[in-house]
Amino acid sequence: MQLLGSPASPFVRKVRVVILETDQTAEIEEVDVSTTPVNSATEVIAANPTGKIPALIRPDRPAIYDSRVICQFLNDRAKADLYPDARKWDTLTLEATADAIMEAAVLMVYEKRVRPENEQSPAWIEAQWGKVQRALDAVNTRWMSHLAGPMDAAHIAMGCALGYLDFRHEGRGWRSGVDGLADWYEAFSVRDSMQKTAPTA
Numbered sequence: 113m114q115l116l117g118s119p120a121s122p123f124v125r126k127v128r129v130v131i132l133e134t135d136q137t138a139e140i141e142e143v144d145v146s147t148t149p150v151n152s153a154t155e156v157i158a159a160n161p162t163g164k165i166p167a168l169i170r171p172d173r174p175a176i177y178d179s180r181v182i183c184q185f186l187n188d189r190a191k192a193d194l195y196p197d198a199r200k201w202d203t204l205t206l207e208a209t210a211d212a213i214m215e216a217a218v219l220m221v222y223e224k225r226v227r228p229e230n231e232q233s234p235a236w237i238e239a240q241w242g243k244v245q246r247a248l249d250a251v252n253t254r255w256m257s258h259l260a261g262p263m264d265a266a267h268i269a270m271g272c273a274l275g276y277l278d279f280r281h282e283g284r285g286w287r288s289g290v291d292g293l294a295d296w297y298e299a300f301s302v303r304d305s306m307q308k309t310a311p312t313a
C-alpha cells in the first residue's frame with residue numbers, strides 16, 4: 113500500500129503514528145506529495161477527488177481517504193485497540209476535536225500562504241484561532257481524565273494537533289491557561305512514534 117502525504121501535515125502525521133504504533137511500516141510505502149487547496153497534485157486527485165492528504169492507495173480496492181477513515185482502517189487491519197468499544201464515542205469525539213484544531217490551524221496557514229495578500233482576512237484568521245483556543249480550553253477542562261488513560265486514537269490525534277501548533281503557530285503560545293494539557297503533551301510527545309514523525313517543512 114502507498115500513503116500519499118507530506119511531512120508537514122498533521123493529518124498525515126496521525127496516520128504515520130498509527131502505522132508505527134500498530135507495527136505496519138513494512139507494508140506501507142510513504143510517498144511525499146505537494147498539494148494545496150488551489151493546486152491539487154494530480155496523483156492525489158486520482159486517489160481522493162477533493163485533492164486532500166492523507167490518502168491510502170490499496171492494491172486491489174479503491175483508495176481510502178480522510179485521516180479518521182484511514183486510522184480506523186489501519187486499526188482494524190492490525191487488530192489493534194485504538195478505538196476501544198468501552199469509550200468509542202468519547203474517543204471519536206476527542207479525535208474530532210483534535211482534527212478541528214488541526215483544520216483551523218491549517219486554514220490559518222493557507223490564508224497567509226495561498227491566498228493573495230489583498231484578499232487575506234485578519235478577522236477570519238483570528239476567528240480560526242478562536243476555534244483553536246475554545247477547543248484547547250474544552251479539552252483541558254473536560255477531557256484530561258480520558259487523556260490520562262491508555263493510549264487510543266484520540267491521544268494520537270491530540271498529540272499531532274498540539275505538535276502542529278508548535279510547528280506553525282509557536283508565537284501564539286497555546287499553552288497559556290491550559291497547564292494540564294501542556295503537561296500531558298510534554299509526556300506524550302516523547303513517544304518513539306511521535307519523535308519519528310515530528311513535522312518538517
Ligand SMILES: N[C@@H](CCC(=O)N[C@@H](CS)C(=O)NCC(=O)O)C(=O)O
Pocket residue numbers: 120121122123124147148149150152162163164165166177178179180211218
Ligand atoms: N479531514 C481531512 C483533512 C485533510 C487535509 O485538510 N489535509 C491538508 C493537508 S494538512 C490538505 O490536503 N490540503 C489540501 C487541500 O485542502 O486541497 C483528513 O482528516 O484527512
